[in-house]
């Protein structure tokens with residue numbers, strides 16, 4: 001495992017930029033605190049990830065090796081292979097930054113790196129990280145938009161997001177004469193969802209005119225795209241995931257209560273041996 005001279009000094013050589021040298025032993029400081037948010041990530045930290053093959057959450061992986069190649073005259077790209085310790089399948093990840101440590105015997109991703117933010121392309125894609133309860137057509141478009149954004153393909157990302165929003169309106173059977181009216185109707189359909197989310201969607205520039213199928217619209221810049229993607233994802237979660245999770249929670253509690261009342265009627269587990 002690992003790679004040596006033939007890969008062009010992947011660990012060392014061209015990577016002597018002090019900014020790229022991370023102090024060893026510092027605790028990982030990935031800014032995610034909400035545990036449910038960790039489930040939405042590809043990589044949780046330098047040791048665990050959400051496996052795209054077996055779909056296990058927080059499973060340990062092995063960083064098999066890294067290689068690098070010249071993406072352009074001036075830019076290098078790093079390829080990482082990661083194997084799931086549960087299902088043994090290997091995924092591939094690309095980054096413009098060197099994300100691994102230099103150890104030959106304990107080859108790992110650096111601890112202080114937000115891997116998701118630094119990896120711009122993965123196979124399998126992060127498709128799995130969007131909840132399966134969200135309609136597939138919308139999931140595919142949002143995933144493609146995120147992938148395009150990471151590669152800085154802004155036109156492609158913009159097109160996907162426009163389509164994703166219109167797809168949501170179709171799936172939700174929201175008709176209307178213009179875009180703003182339709183978003184307002186969607187907002188009224190879901191009064192329990194934060195109205196501000198719909199307001200963000202309703203005021204997206206270039207969506208108000210009905211030009212989605214025409215060539216003459218401007219792409220959004222990356223900051224606006226990020227806002228639109230995150231807003232739509234929040235809306236999708238609130239519409240398709242949250243209600244189901246609430247229902248399951250309630251059912252689980254009802255089951256537990258039922259079990260307790262059943263046990264109470266027969267005998268308590270502690271006194272069970274006395275027969």
Ligand SMILES: [Zn+2]
Pocket residue numbers: 051052053054055056059084085086087088089
């Ligand atoms: Zn796996």
